[in-house]
Amino acid sequence: MAKMWLLLRLFIFAFLFTFPFVHSRPSPQSYKTTILNVSASIQNTFNLLSLHPKTTQAFTEQEHSFGSVDSPSSKLSLQLQTRTSVWGTSQTDYKSLILARLERDSARVRSLSTRLDLAIKRVSKSDLRPLDNGLEFQPEDLEGPIVSGSSQGSGEYFSRVGIGNPPSQVYMVLDTGSDVNWLQCAPCSDCYQQADPIFEPTSSSSYSPLTCDTKQCKSLDESDCRNGTCLYEVSYGDGSYTVGDFATETITLGSAKVNNLAIGCGHTNEGLFVGAAGLLGLGGGSLSFPSQINATSFSYCLVDRDSDAASTLEFDSPFPQNVVTASLLRNPELDTFYYLGLTGLSVGGKLLSIPESAFKIDETGNGGIIIDSGTAITRLQTDTYNSLRDAFVKGTQNLVSTSGMSLFDTCYDLSSKSSVQVPTVSFHFADGKSLRLPPKNYLIPVDSSGTFCFAFAPTTSSLSIIGNVQQQGTRVSFDLVNSLVGFSPDKC
Numbered sequence: 001m002a003k004m005w006l007l008l009r010l011f012i013f014a015f016l017f018t019f020p021f022v023h024s025r026p027s028p029q030s031y032k033t034t035i036l037n038v039s040a041s042i043q044n045t046f047n048l049l050s051l052h053p054k055t056t057q058a059f060t061e062q063e064h065s066f067g068s069v070d071s072p073s074s075k076l077s078l079q080l081q082t083r084t085s086v087w088g089t090s091q092t093d094y095k096s097l098i099l100a101r102l103e104r105d106s107a108r109v110r111s112l113s114t115r116l117d118l119a120i121k122r123v124s125k126s127d128l129r130p131l132d133n134g135l136e137f138q139p140e141d142l143e144g145p146i147v148s149g150s151s152q153g154s155g156e157y158f159s160r161v162g163i164g165n166p167p168s169q170v171y172m173v174l175d176t177g178s179d180v181n182w183l184q185c186a187p188c189s190d191c192y193q194q195a196d197p198i199f200e201p202t203s204s205s206s207y208s209p210l211t212c213d214t215k216q217c218k219s220l221d222e223s224d225c226r227n228g229t230c231l232y233e234v235s236y237g238d239g240s241y242t243v244g245d246f247a248t249e250t251i252t253l254g255s256a257k258v259n260n261l262a263i264g265c266g267h268t269n270e271g272l273f274v275g276a277a278g279l280l281g282l283g284g285g286s287l288s289f290p291s292q293i294n295a296t297s298f299s300y301c302l303v304d305r306d307s308d309a310a311s312t313l314e315f316d317s318p319f320p321q322n323v324v325t326a327s328l329l330r331n332p333e334l335d336t337f338y339y340l341g342l343t344g345l346s347v348g349g350k351l352l353s354i355p356e357s358a359f360k361i362d363e364t365g366n367g368g369i370i371i372d373s374g375t376a377i378t379r380l381q382t383d384t385y386n387s388l389r390d391a392f393v394k395g396t397q398n399l400v401s402t403s404g405m406s407l408f409d410t411c412y413d414l415s416s417k418s419s420v421q422v423p424t425v426s427f428h429f430a431d432g433k434s435l436r437l438p439p440k441n442y443l444i445p446v447d448s449s450g451t452f453c454f455a456f457a458p459t460t461s462s463l464s465i466i467g468n469v470q471q472q473g474t475r476v477s478f479d480l481v482n483s484l485v486g487f488s489p490d491k492c
Contacts (some may be wrong), residue, residue, distance in 0.1 A: 003419055023169030024395075031424045032349040033395075036439035038450070039202020039418045044306040045094040062289075076293070076315040078159045078254040080174065081307045095405075095447040101156075101305075102406045105376040108436060110335075111236040112177055112372065113461040119334035120365040148452075155300060156468060157373060159313060162252025163263075163423050164204030170196040170277035174300070176373040179285030179336050180220070180234050182242050182264030183278030190268045194277050201445040206250040209386060216262040217246055219286050232264045242278075261292055282373070283336035290315065290480065299477035300373065301492035302468050311492040319477050323486040326429035328478060338478060340466065340485055343430055345384070347391035347424035358384045359464065369464035371476065371485065377407055378456050378467045385458035388425075392454055395423030405446050408453035412443075415450025427466075435487045441470050 160172045163183060170183065184191045186200045201207040210217050210230040217230035219221055223246070226382065230246040244266035250256045271425040281288045282298065290298050293315065301311040319325075327341030342359040345352050358381055363367035370378075380388065389410050393401075399420060402413040414420055425442050428434045444455045453467050477486035 020191065021191065021477060027258045028064070031436060033421045034424050034436075034439045036420050036422050037418075037444055038420055038452070038453075041440060041445045042448060042450060044304070045445050046466075048097070048306045049092070049094060053255070056369060076253060076256050076258075076295075077312050077317075078161070079310050080272070080300055080302070080313045081158050081160075081310045082156065082303060082307070093448065095443070098446045099406060101376060106407070107239075108177075109379055109459065109461070109465065111240070112370075112375070112465065113459075113463055115236075115336070116331075116334060116365070116461075116463050119331075140253045151186065155468070156305060156376065157254070159280070161280065163199050163249060163277075165206040165250045166204075166251070167252040168197070168199055168203075170194075174277045174280045174282060174373060175279055175390060176338060176371070177336065177375070178234075178281040179288040179291075180232065180264055181261065181279065181281050181287070181289055182232070182234065182244070182266050184242075184269050185244060185267055187267035188267055188269075190270060191266075192269055193275070194276055195275050199265070199277065201245075201247070201249075204249065207247055207265075208249070209245055209247045210262065216248075216287065234264065236271065242266040243268040258293055261289070262287060263327040275379070284330065284338060284480075285336045288336075290478075296481045297477060298441045299486075300477055301473070301475040302373065302471050303492055304472050305376075305468075309492075311460050317477075319479065319484075319486045320475060320488040320491045322345075323477065323488045324429070324433050324435050326484045326485045326487070327379070328480075328483040329361065329368070330483075331361050331365050331368060337370040337372075338485070339368045341368050341430055342427060342466075342478075344428040344436070345388055346387065346424075346426045346428060348395045350391070351428065352387050352391055353383050354387055366462040367464075368462075371466045371471070373468055373471075375465045375467040376469050378470050379459035379461070379465045380456060380464075381462070381464055382458040382460065384464070385456060388456060392423055392425070402451060405451070405453060407457040408446065408455070410454040411446070412452050413450060414452050417450070435474075435489075436472060438473060438489070441472055444469065 002463045020396075048302065051173050063486040157174050159174055160169060161172045162169055172183065184194060184198050186198045188198055191198060211228055212225040212230050214230065217350075220230075220232050220237070222233040225234075230244040231244070233241070233243045235241040242264060244264055247263060247265050249263050251261045251263070264278075282290060285291065295315045297317065297319075298313065298315045299317060300313045303311045329339035329341055331337060331339060339361060340359075343356050344354060359367075359369045393410060399422075400413045402411050404411050422443055424436055424439075426434045426436045442453050442455050445451065446453050459465075473490060473492060475486075475488040475491035477488065478484075479486065
């Protein structure tokens with residue numbers, strides 16, 4: 001009897017001691033493995049190839065004065081769509097589509113790295129090479145090829161936007177890595193192919209050229225003056241460029257109008273923008289769309305690029321509940337990019353031995369990790385990537401490995417599987433916060449035959465990038481006032 005009483009007391013003591021932990025929410029580190037639905041991912045590759053382009057949407061107009069908010073609860077919202085759901089695809093097999101995406105992605109990464117190189121003076125203005133048409137580009141060793149075929153496409157996420165008064169409806173690329181808003185305009189001395197008619201500024205009653213002494217003109221990195229009006233030039237590290245008149249115009253987004261938005265009216269344009277009429281810059285600079293409308297916050301949710309689903313881009317909306325937050329950092333040498341306060345990575349619930357300095361901006365403006373809507377595959381410095389990949393490979397020894405493809409050096413043959421158990425991968429932030437990625441955001445199909453690859457890649461650049469494949473299905477919120485980035489899984 002005494003022995004039974006002693007055992008009972010020990011049981012009660014153990015229960016009371018562990019009670020808070022039994023009912024506490026398990027941390028992401030406690031999740032060691034997760035299940036990837038192989039069959040569903042493969043089926044999506046077939047569904048994607050049969051998608052038909054969407055028809056254009058009509059506008060319902062509701063006036064929004066520039067930089068104003070009607071009420072504390074009002075927000076500006078527009079629909080966000082994948083490139084494939086808008087344009088369809090010319091590829092007849094999924095592997096070809098992936099290779100085209102990865103080629104565009106490499107050009108994108110070169111563009112962002114070159115932009116940083118220029119900002120921190122690794123490339124000086126005197127090193128730029130003038131061309132016969134008066135445009136200026138980086139030296140050849142910092143350039144990617146200029147590609148202007150419909151097979152290449154432009155960007156990955158689009159919104160339907162109205163330009164001018166009355167509004168001309170066009171598709172615009174949404175880009176967190178750029179500031180200057182622009183579109184192709186008539187008359188065109190050199191314009192790439194776009195799906196919608198070229199914008200005609202003379203048909204808009206709200207089009208107004210900016211003079212050279214305006215704040216907007218002086219905020220441009222590259223500008224010139226002609227007959228008292230402002231000319232702009234934006235060149236990208238992949239060889240793409242746009243040149244034309246800098247003006248203000250009315251922009252219609254969903255059900256709202258924004259007046260007097262500074263926007264480039266490009267008469268000479270070339271590069272990886274085929275299909276879209278232009279670009280809306282969502283970066284952190286003074287000429288970006290969020291800055292011009294004085295937005296306190298904005299958020300987007302990037303739906304799966306292999307689906308025809310749509311989501312929203314929202315301005316001045318509050319953080320969703322149960323959001324995981326991280327610090328939003330800025331590089332004093334370049335205010336465009338959104339740097340993330342990442343402190344570590346884990347695989348299978350185990351934090352990797354990566355120094356925090358691998359994710360930090362140094363005193364010269366080098367380093368750091370940005371979050372970008374236009375880059376597809378997350379790029380990590382080589383040592384960091386190797387640690388992540390090696391830990392993942394160690395946790396997938398039961399899977400059949402196969403040869404790599406393009407950017408990917410870690411791939412598997414899952415053709416005989418309907419689902420597989422894989423290690424979890426998590427991003428870690430300050431104060432013990434972390435974001436556990438869905439398995440389909442880091443082990444992705446690269447053909448329709450069951451080949452899956454680990455969707456990270458190394459970079460020799462000092463700049464690391466969290467790409468949109470890792471962001472899919474998560475609402476990413478930018479609190480511009482409190483310098484926070486929020487991640488809300490399944491809030492599309």
